[in-house]
Amino acid sequence: MRAADALCEALKAEGVEHAFGIPGGANLPTYDALYDAEIAHIQTRHEQGAGHAAEGYAKASGRVGVAFATSGPGATNLVTAIADAMMDSVPTVFVTGQVRTELIGTDGFQEADVTGITMPIVKHSFLVTDPRQIPEYVHQAFHIASSGRPGPVLVDVPQDLSRAEIEYEPAEGPPDLPGYRPSTEGNIKQIRLAAKALANARRPVIYGGGGVINANASRELIEFVTSDKFPITLTVMGLGAFPSPHDQWLGMLGMHGTRTANYAMDSADLIVAVGARFDDRITGKLSEFAPRAKFVHIDVDPAEISKNIPAHIPIVGDAKDVLPKLTREYRALKADSSRLDDWWRQIRAWQAEYPLTYEDSVGSEIKPQFMVEAMYEATEGEAIITSDVGQHQMWAAQYYHFSRPRQWINSGGLGTMGFGLPAALGAKVARPDDTVVCLAGDGSLVMVCQELATAAVHDIPVKVFLMNNGYMGMVRQWQELFWDGRYKAVEMGPSPDWVKLADAFGWTGMRCDDKGELKDAMRSALGADGPVLLDVRVSKTENCFPMIPAGAAARDMVG
Amino acid sequence: MEAGTPEVVRLEDLEASRAFTGRKHILSLLVENKPGVLARIAGLFSRRGFNIDTLAVGPTEDPEISRITLTLDGAVHPIDQVTKQLHKLVNVIKIRDMEPDQTISREMALFRVQATVENRAEIMEFAEIFRAKIIDVSRRTMTIEVTGSNDKIDAFERMIRPHGLIEMARTGEVAIARSRPDQ
Numbered sequence: 082m083r084a085a086d087a088l089c090e091a092l093k094a095e096g097v098e099h100a101f102g103i104p105g106g107a108n109l110p111t112y113d114a115l116y117d118a119e120i121a122h123i124q125t126r127h128e129q130g131a132g133h134a135a136e137g138y139a140k141a142s143g144r145v146g147v148a149f150a151t152s153g154p155g156a157t158n159l160v161t162a163i164a165d166a167m168m169d170s171v172p173t174v175f176v177t178g179q180v181r182t183e184l185i186g187t188d189g190f191q192e193a194d195v196t197g198i199t200m201p202i203v204k205h206s207f208l209v210t211d212p213r214q215i216p217e218y219v220h221q222a223f224h225i226a227s228s229g230r231p232g233p234v235l236v237d238v239p240q241d242l243s244r245a246e247i248e249y250e251p252a253e254g255p256p257d258l259p260g261y262r263p264s265t266e267g268n269i270k271q272i273r274l275a276a277k278a279l280a281n282a283r284r285p286v287i288y289g290g291g292g293v294i295n296a297n298a299s300r301e302l303i304e305f306v307t308s309d310k311f312p313i314t315l316t317v318m319g320l321g322a323f324p325s326p327h328d329q330w331l332g333m334l335g336m337h338g339t340r341t342a343n344y345a346m347d348s349a350d351l352i353v354a355v356g357a358r359f360d361d362r363i364t365g366k367l368s369e370f371a372p373r374a375k376f377v378h379i380d381v382d383p384a385e386i387s388k389n390i391p392a393h394i395p396i397v398g399d400a401k402d403v404l405p406k407l408t409r410e411y412r413a414l415k416a417d418s419s420r421l422d423d424w425w426r427q428i429r430a431w432q433a434e435y436p437l438t439y440e441d442s443v444g445s446e447i448k449p450q451f452m453v454e455a456m457y458e459a460t461e462g463e464a465i466i467t468s469d470v471g472q473h474q475m476w477a478a479q480y481y482h483f484s485r486p487r488q489w490i491n492s493g494g495l496g497t498m499g500f501g502l503p504a505a506l507g508a509k510v511a512r513p514d515d516t517v518v519c520l521a522g523d524g525s526l527v528m529v530c531q532e533l534a535t536a537a538v539h540d541i542p543v544k545v546f547l548m549n550n551g552y553m554g555m556v557r558q559w560q561e562l563f564w565d566g567r568y569k570a571v572e573m574g575p576s577p578d579w580v581k582l583a584d585a586f587g588w589t590g591m592r593c594d595d596k597g598e599l600k601d602a603m604r605s606a607l608g609a610d611g612p613v614l615l616d617v618r619v620s621k622t623e624n625c626f627p628m629i630p631a632g633a634a635a636r637d638m639v640g
Numbered sequence: 641m642e643a644g645t646p647e648v649v650r651l652e653d654l655e656a657s658r659a660f661t662g663r664k665h666i667l668s669l670l671v672e673n674k675p676g677v678l679a680r681i682a683g684l685f686s687r688r689g690f691n692i693d694t695l696a697v698g699p700t701e702d703p704e705i706s707r708i709t710l711t712l713d714g715a716v717h718p719i720d721q722v723t724k725q726l727h728k729l730v731n732v733i734k735i736r737d738m739e740p741d742q743t744i745s746r747e748m749a750l751f752r753v754q755a756t757v758e759n760r761a762e763i764m765e766f767a768e769i770f771r772a773k774i775i776d777v778s779r780r781t782m783t784i785e786v787t788g789s790n791d792k793i794d795a796f797e798r799m800i801r802p803h804g805l806i807e808m809a810r811t812g813e814v815a816i817a818r819s820r821p822d823q
Contacts, residue, residue: 200680201687205730208676225730260672260733270645277649350651375654384724391656 084212085110087249089118091216094251095223101131105151108178110243126531130503132162136171137507140490151178153191164202168494172231181241204232212245220252229263230382267398275377276410282351291318292356298400299486305408314342318493321483335363337475340435343635353377359389369634445595449619453480459603464516469501469525471555472625473548499528505543519545524553536612537587545614583614594618661714669708670734677731694812745815754804755782
């Protein structure tokens with residue numbers, strides 16, 4: 082068969098039902114094959130949108146997200162999404178067209194060295210040099226993208242090779258890659274050591290991250306944390322892995338985490354990190370991070386262990402494998418739970434003294450935190466929430482209580498403005514029966530607003546709740562706090578008129594600037610057919626607190 | 641009680657392993673012989689801020705596999721982190737952090753030096769001491785081939801430099817594990 086058809090057959094053999102992308106000269110054979118293939122294709126309006134949609138699809142479902150782009154500018158437009166998927170370990174496969182083999186290296190029309198450009202931001206990549214490799218590489222790409230620590234894999238396919246005739250039989254079983262053997266089973270002796278350390282810890286904290294969600298190990302995490310009265314905190318990527326609210330839940334940690342979570346890390350004697358990587362947004366000043374703690378570090382990626390913080394008990398393995406063993410070993414020790422009483426007294430004191438709070442407005446003004454609380458109520462805490470990057474993202478993380486994994490979809494590592502809308506489209510395609518709300522920032526949404534057309538044309542009924550403060554709010558906040566209020570290039574001005582823009586794209590546009598009407602407006606947006614954009618005018622200069630200033634220590638939180 | 645784990649683990653007794661070893665390391669990598677593999681390794685080193693001292697690439701007994709031997713300073717690089725990052729590259733099959741006392745390593749270097757009538761004899765004497773070979777001669781220069789450990793080549797360079805070192809080319813070290821006597 083034609084290699085492009087074999088590509089589609091291989092995708093189907095990998096279980097692909099949906100893909101996102103845009104055709105162009107170099108990937109015309111792929112699109113010709115898609116004409117007949119039973120893969121639902123969502124034509125986005127920009128390749129970056131296709132990439133983030135594939136990420137949203139993967140994050141919402143746990144399945145591999147797929148995006149197509151043509152050579153040159155099509156492929157370079159994917160770069161932000163690929164980098165984003167790398168930073169957040171999102172299982173994705175990107176298939177790009179490349180110029181004809183004889184043109185490679187000649188600066189041909191729409192030629193770009195995409196495998197070269199993306200080398201630092203992919204888990205792996207393939208440049209096809211023989212048409213028989215096309216389906217073979219697709220199978221390998223899916224295996225690599227979805228196993229071990231997940232990530233993006235790129236397959237670059239020269240146009241002439243995808244038109245060649247080849248023999249193809251779908252591969253059976255995972256491909257054998259001599260240099261790729263991720264270990265998922267934790268060493269039992271190390272696990273036993275960790276259990277015994279925990280049994281002797283008086284101020285332990287469990288610190289979970291996105292790895293728990295990637296490992297589908299939320300149930301196992303809850304089991305472990307509740308095997309004793311262990312306090313738990315999660316990173317922005319881990320939210321939902323442990324249900325909020327919960328008696329043992331300290332809130333998110335890190336730059337905009339709760340004081341309780343950050344103070345607990347600062348005072349802990351033992352920190353058990355699960356699928357988290359001690360990012361600078363968590364640690365603040367590395368040399369002053371958790372100075373009293375010993376570290377158990379559980380991660381499927383050995384390179385994360387002792388990368389930033391030296392681990393005392395490293396455990397390489399998948400959280401789904403390690404956590405049940407750790408729970409079993411810990412239970413067998415029958416540790417005296419009352420040793421944690423003093424610790425909890427301290428934690429309860431912090432919680433009482435430093436609750437997450439804000440000063441609500443007296444009149445009709447909508448505070449952004451209020452908007453998130455209203456959203457929580459209007460969606461009954463059940464919606465899948467995607468977000469862009471900035472203040473609204475942090476407020477969502479603080480005030481929307483995520484109760485299940487894959488409910489909260491955001492760009493944590495790369496911090497990509499404009500992630501929210503296309504990710505919401507992907508999430509809705511993956512989970513059509515769930516309500517999907519994109520909590521957008523006005524600075525972010527305008528960067529990807531062309532994807533409003535994608536939702537309208539493909540009838541993807543997502544809701545966008547736009548937290549509109551007329552600023553790139555987080556940057557404005559930094560200019561206010563750390564750059565003497567010398568505001569530069571952060572004001573968004575009156576353009577666009579979001580209601581008219583929504584209307585122009587075939588969405589229902591709504592506006593709300595009155596606190597008293599907000600919940601009803603949200604409910605009617607959620608109840609309406611089709612995609613709805615609700616432009617919510619919030620306080621313009623509210624700051625997001627509490628906050629660990631960049632490079633400061635956790636105990637020096639402000640606000 | 642299971643062997644290998646103490647009965648009681650006191651937190652104050654737990655220690656993390658040190659990041660820096662303080663010595664030179666020779667890493668021997670077996671990699672797939674495919675286009676772009678060297679670029680992936682070089683890219684990894686540059687973006688993680690690792691500095692390679694020497695690098696040698698060549699074929700192995702298996703045509704599908706190449707060997708990359710690289711040396712780097714364990715006083716400034718966390719070697720454990722370097723090898724773990726290298727392991728993440730799908731084309732890297734095997735990495736060996738060579739044990740100094742169980743490793744034979746060699747490097748070859750070519751030196752072109754000024755060789756006048758006055759100092760020619762002395763240079764030849766150095767070459768003799770270092771078991772080096774004179775492989776090319778002109779009226780005013782000599783080209784010398786030296787093979788040996790990295791230290792030996794450094795030493796030869798120090799000896800020859802005062803005579804007027806015109807040009808030097810070094811291969812970087814290659815290494816192989818010593819056989820055990822019973823093998």
